[in-house]
Amino acid sequence: MGRILVTGAxxxxxxxxxxxxxxxxxxxxxxxxxxxxxxDPGTLPxxxxxxxxxxxxxxxxxxxxxxxxxxxxxxxxxxxxSSAARREHEREIERLIARTAGAWTFLRPHxxxxxxxxxxxxxRAGAVRGAYGAAAMPPVHERDVAAVAVRALLDEGHxxxxxxxxxxxxxxxxxxxxIISEVTGLPARWVEVPPEHARAALESDGLPPEAVEExxxxxxxxxxxxxxxxxxxxxxxxxxxxxxRQWVEEHAEDFRVPVAAPTMRAARMHGFGxxxxxxxxxxxxxxxxxGEVLVEVAATAFNPSEIGLRTGLLPEVFRVExxxxxxxxxxxxxxxxxTDVTGLTPGDRVFGMAGGAAAGYAVAPAESLVRAxxxxxxxxxAAVPVAGLxxxxxxxxxxxxxxxxxxxxxGAGGGVGLFAVQLxxxxxxxxxxxxxxxxxxxxxxxxxxxxxxxxxxxxxxxLDVLLNLIPLxxxxxxxxxxxxxxxxxIATPIEGGAHFVMRADPGQLTRLAxxxxxxxxxxxxxxxxxxxxxxxxxxxxxxxxxxxxITLIP
Numbered sequence: 375m376g377r378i379l380v381t382g383a384x385x386x387x388x389x390x391x392x393x394x395x396x397x398x399x400x401x402x403x404x405x406x407x408x409x410x411x412x413x414d415p416g417t418l419p420x421x422x423x424x425x426x427x428x429x430x431x432x433x434x435x436x437x438x439x440x441x442x443x444x445x446x447x448x449x450x451x452x453x454x455x456s457s458a459a460r461r462e463h464e465r466e467i468e469r470l471i472a473r474t475a476g477a478w479t480f481l482r483p484h485x486x487x488x489x490x491x492x493x494x495x496x497x498r499a500g501a502v503r504g505a506y507g508a509a510a511m512p513p514v515h516e517r518d519v520a521a522v523a524v525r526a527l528l529d530e531g532h533x534x535x536x537x538x539x540x541x542x543x544x545x546x547x548x549x550x551x552x553i554i555s556e557v558t559g560l561p562a563r564w565v566e567v568p569p570e571h572a573r574a575a576l577e578s579d580g581l582p583p584e585a586v587e588e589x590x591x592x593x594x595x596x597x598x599x600x601x602x603x604x605x606x607x608x609x610x611x612x613x614x615x616x617x618x619r620q621w622v623e624e625h626a627e628d629f630r631v632p633v634a635a636p637t638m639r640a641a642r643m644h645g646f647g648x649x650x651x652x653x654x655x656x657x658x659x660x661x662x663x664x665g666e667v668l669v670e671v672a673a674t675a676f677n678p679s680e681i682g683l684r685t686g687l688l689p690e691v692f693r694v695e696x697x698x699x700x701x702x703x704x705x706x707x708x709x710x711x712x713t714d715v716t717g718l719t720p721g722d723r724v725f726g727m728a729g730g731a732a733a734g735y736a737v738a739p740a741e742s743l744v745r746a747x748x749x750x751x752x753x754x755x756a757a758v759p760v761a762g763l764x765x766x767x768x769x770x771x772x773x774x775x776x777x778x779x780x781x782x783x784x785g786a787g788g789g790v791g792l793f794a795v796q797l798x799x800x801x802x803x804x805x806x807x808x809x810x811x812x813x814x815x816x817x818x819x820x821x822x823x824x825x826x827x828x829x830x831x832x833x834x835x836x837l838d839v840l841l842n843l844i845p846l847x848x849x850x851x852x853x854x855x856x857x858x859x860x861x862x863x864i865a866t867p868i869e870g871g872a873h874f875v876m877r878a879d880p881g882q883l884t885r886l887a888x889x890x891x892x893x894x895x896x897x898x899x900x901x902x903x904x905x906x907x908x909x910x911x912x913x914x915x916x917x918x919x920x921x922x923x924i925t926l927i928p
C-alpha cells in the first residue's frame with residue numbers, strides 16, 4: 375500500500391482523508407505548516423511516498439510547478455483537490471499535474487456543507503439575511519470528498535478521472551437555514567434582502583469585493599437553475615452520499631456555541647463631530663473581568679441619543695474619550711464568563727445593555743443582561759432594551775397608566791413610541807397616537823385606538839396622560855403644557871410635567887421578554903443593516919430620514 379502524503383492534513387478534507395487512510399491500513403505522512411512548507415518543496419517529507427493527496431490552499435498557482443514536479447518525481451499517483459468552479463489557478467494546477475504525474479485524479483466538489491458554518495453567527499442571531507434564498511445546490515459532506523480521495527489513492531481505475539462531487543439532494547439556501555434551525559433548536563430563518571444589502575453583509579464578513587461579486591453571480595444562477603445532484607460519490611465509494619441533515623447533526627454544537635476570535639470589527643468614533651468620525655476598525659476582542667461576560671453580538675440598535683454622544687453634547691452625561699466604540703443595546707450569545715459570574719454560561723442567549731455593543735463582541739456586567747425572548751430572532755431583541763425600558767418607565771413609573779385612562783403618545787412612530795403604545799394598551803388605556811403618514815399603519819397595527827397626523831390635525835385636549843417622546847421646537851412645549859393632567863417627557867422638558875432619563879433595570883427587561891414570548895408585545899424592526907453602515911444611519915437620522923428601530927448586524 376506504501377506511504378501516502380496528505381498535504382493540508384489539518385484541514386477539513388485532509389483530516390478526514392488521513393483518518394480514512396489509516397483505517398484502511400495505509401501509512402499516512404501528514405504535511406502541514408509544522409511538517410512541511412508547500413512553498414518550499416525541499417521541506418516536504420517525500421521519502422518512500424507512493425501517492426499524494428494534494429490540497430493547495432493558495433489563491434494563486436505561483437510556486438505550484440516546483441511542488442508538483444517534486445511530488446510527481448517521487449510518487450506514482452497524485453490526487454488533487456480542485457473545485458467545481460475551476461478558478462484560473464485551479465485550472466493551471468490541473469494542467470501541470472496532467473503533464474507531469476504518472477497517474478492523476480482530480481476532485482471537483484461543488485458547495486461544501488461546511489460552508490454553511492459561515493452563517494453560524496447569524497443562525498445564533500435568529501436570521502440569515504441574504505439574496506437569492508431560492509439558490510439551490512446539493513451540499514457535499516467533507517467526509518464524502520475524503521472517501522472519494524481515498525479510493526482514488528488506493529484503488530486502480532481512477533487515472534485521468536475528474537470527479538464532480540455533490541451531496542445526494544439539492545437544497546435551497548432558505549431550506550438549508552430551515553434544516554439547521556430544526557436540528558440545532560435555534561430559532562432561525564432566512565430573510566431575503568436585495569443583492570446590494572447582501573453585498574454589504576458579505577463584505578463585512580471580510581470577503582474581497584471580487585469574491586463577493588463571484589458569490590452573488592453564482593447564487594443568482596443557482597436561483598434560476600438549481601444544480602442537480604450527481605451519483606459520483608456512491609459510484610466511487612459504493613456507499614450512499616451523506617445527507618445534509620446528517621452533516622448538520624454532526625456539527626450542531628459548532629452552530630450553537632460561539633468561540634471568541636482574537637480580533638473583531640467595531641464601529642468606533644475617532645473624535646467629536648459629524649458622522650465621518652465613525653470608522654469600521656479591526657480591534658482586539660476584549661476579555662471579561664470579574665462579574666462580566668463576553669457576548670458574541672447578534673445585533674445592536676441605533677438610538678438617537680448616540681448623535682449627542684458623537685457630537686460632544688452633554689459631556690457630563692456621556693463622559694467618553696475617542697476612540698470610543700459606539701452602541702448600548704445588545705443581543706447575543708455568551709462566549710465566556712469572568713470570575714464571580716453565576717447564572718450565565720457560554721451558549722446562553724441574552725440581551726440588555728453593554729457599552730461598546732457596536733462590535734463583533736462586547737463585555738458587559740452579567741447583572742445587566744437577561745435571557746433573550748425566544749419568540750423573535752435574537753438579533754431583533756437588540757431593538758428592545760433602551761426603547762422598551764424607556765417606554766415601560768414612562769407608562770408605569772411616571773405616568774402610572776391604569777385602565778380607562780385617555781393617553782396621548784406624541785411621537786408614536788419612533789422606537790420608544792411603538793413600545794409605549796403597546797404598553798399603554800396592555801395597561802387598559804384608550805390610546806391616541808401622533809404619527810407621520812408613513813408610520814400610521816405600524817402604529818395602528820400595534821394597537822392605537824386613534825392615530826393623528828400631527829402635520830394636519832390639532833391635538834386633543836382634556837387628556838389624562840400625555841407621553842411626549844420627541845424633541846420639541848421652540849414654543850411647542852408651551853403649547854403641550856396643560857393638555858393632560860399628567861405629562862411625561864423623555865425629550866424636551868414640558869412645564870409642569872415629569873422629565874426623566876431611562877435607567878437599566880434587569881427585572882423590567884425580563885418582564886418585557888416575557889410579554890414578547892407571551893405574544894402581548896410585538897417587536898418591529900424597521901430596518902436592519904451591516905454594522906459597517908452605522909455612519910450612514912447617523913447621517914439619515916440627522917436628516918430626519920429614519921422611522922422606528924434600526925438594528926445593526928456585525
